[in-house]
Amino acid sequence: MSGSPSASRRTVLRGAALTPVAGLGLAACSGGSGGGAPATPTAPVVLGAGSEVSRGGAQLYQDQNVVVSRAEDGSLKAFSSICTHAGCAINKLRGTTLVCPCHGSEFDAKTGKVLRAPATVPLHGLSVEEKDGKIVAGPGA
Numbered sequence: 001m002s003g004s005p006s007a008s009r010r011t012v013l014r015g016a017a018l019t020p021v022a023g024l025g026l027a028a029c030s031g032g033s034g035g036g037a038p039a040t041p042t043a044p045v046v047l048g049a050g051s052e053v054s055r056g057g058a059q060l061y062q063d064q065n066v067v068v069s070r071a072e073d074g075s076l077k078a079f080s081s082i083c084t085h086a087g088c089a090i091n092k093l094r095g096t097t098l099v100c101p102c103h104g105s106e107f108d109a110k111t112g113k114v115l116r117a118p119a120t121v122p123l124h125g126l127s128v129e130e131k132d133g134k135i136v137a138g139p140g141a
């Protein structure tokens, strides 16, 4: 047993990398086709087949910036999918929850209500009807 020179004790901190959450760029806010802020329909627009929106479900129509949900009784509701926080076009629908890509606000597609800050104002309601099996949404409900 030789007195072994103890290796200097080194405290190795591994793994605890301070990696900031990446990929949360805000560039998406300036998107839109053809410039200008994203907008919701100013005239009635056909979104798609009524069968696309199941009872208790919702569908996001990104091109038109509209989200449509259907209650269990079959009635439809439509809202603008422009975030009320800073005007980003919402591009994600998880079940019936809309998630804004810019700062993470969440909205209920069935009621338009805010589920998660920073947004505080509910989504703007639109008129919606089912015509010949198609969903037609229009300006202000």
Ligand code: FES
Residues within 6 Å of the ligand: 083, 084, 085, 086, 087, 088, 100, 101, 102, 103, 104, 105, 118, 119
């Ligand atoms: S613009 Fe949607 S959370 Fe800020």
